[in-house]
Amino acid sequence: NAGVTQTPKFQVLKTGQSMTLQCAQDMNHEYMSWYRQDPGMGLRLIHYSVGAGITDQGEVPNGYNVSRSTTEDFPLRLLSAAPSQTSVYFCASGGRGTSFYTFGSGTRLTVV
């Protein structure tokens, strides 16, 4: 099925560990974004990309890195996890021909 695939669905990290959240889409969308969802704060934009090789910071980029080497993939890296990064992370994509975003099912991350 076409859509946005996020892996893993769940992850527990220890403080200071690193990991990569994977995001892939098969709709040939130019735009891809990462959001984090926290209670009472809605979704906040972490990083986004408007095409392969192009990335930029969103509202809350600190502690996260991204790259976009292909149109399909947009991984999110946590270099040194902190408890404040405990959240649910969503990847989304959109194309020039569509005005709305398609979301993945999310990754629930706990940092202890």
Add this chain to the structure above:
Amino acid sequence: AQSVAQPEDQVNVAEGNPLTVKCTYSVSGNPYLFWYVQYPNRGLQFLLKYITGDNLVKGSYGFEAEFNKSQTSFHLKKPSALVSDSALYFCAVRDTGNQVYFGTGTSLTVIP
């Protein structure tokens, strides 16, 4: 900067009654406005959008939204609520860079 506000954290409505979920926005230029719905442990799903044209926009699952430029509002409505409509609803605005910013969400509970 683009932003949206959802003034109600929680909305309760009896099954069969009309429902309204409120959203106000702040944008420069013409607004691109969206409503998304999130069911428990799921990603966000697109409901409807306003880009241009008629102020009353119809979307999925019988939902509609009314764009009011003078009040800078984009309230979500449904004539007759169903228990299955219980979910978290997000209003969103897209900026000129195609990035989408979300409100803090409104939890809708439809009471049988």
